[in-house]
Amino acid sequence: MKKNLLTLLILVVILSGCNNSNQEKKTEDMKTETNGEVPKISDFPVGDPNTAYAQYFSGRSWLAPLTKMSELNVPMSNVTFEPGCRNNWHSHTGGQLLVAVGGIGYYQERGKAAVRMTPGDIIEIAPNIEHWHGAAPDEWFSHLAIV
């Protein structure tokens, strides 16, 4: 009987240990599901719905300005695209640098094949080159954009 009790005690200790790990796992999962309707796919803020430029996008996007120091002359924002959302063909007189930081997206230059972008990918866009960028059909996508 004593042995039974001992085994039962060990069992309870182990079970409670396993439950704790599951609890930690769940809390971790919840941490990555925030920002209201936008899933957390990067370490950068999502910002506000990109209503000002909505007419240039095929779906919903979000914009978070990340810099403010005018002396540096390196305005940087985080742009988040909902799945399937991309912007129209456009170009920048000063060029643009894209840094993929979350999810999966695409970049295409006029006359070239679309390029898949995943976190860590960098795209350098020369001045006046016509292009578009956006999310993969079924994936959210975030990139930093430096003009």
Add this chain to the structure above:
Amino acid sequence: MKKNLLTLLILVVILSGCNNSNQEKKTEDMKTETNGEVPKISDFPVGDPNTAYAQYFSGRSWLAPLTKMSELNVPMSNVTFEPGCRNNWHSHTGGQLLVAVGGIGYYQERGKAAVRMTPGDIIEIAPNIEHWHGAAPDEWFSHLAIV
């Protein structure tokens, strides 16, 4: 005796379950240990040992240039610091933008308290401001640096 055996059986099943989770955890940890001696703490390349600037750092660092298009005029690199490594007090005539992408580090401006940096944190350094940046004592650290 049968009860004892049953309890033992349950115990074994649970224990093996717990072991499996540990095994998965271990495999996951191993996935993040690549790049030779540098652990994988970000989605960006680590590059080569930063020997050219070694005299300005208190320990080992690695440098990965990420851009090459001179028209954009936005040179960007990923800098990785081993735990406890920081650079000396210095300044840039054009200022600098730091984007934390992996691990934990610190940034300090002369006369101010050190600021802790984790992935997603941005530091804008005005021209000619004396400062240093580097890893926390026990953590690797990577940041993008834009001059």
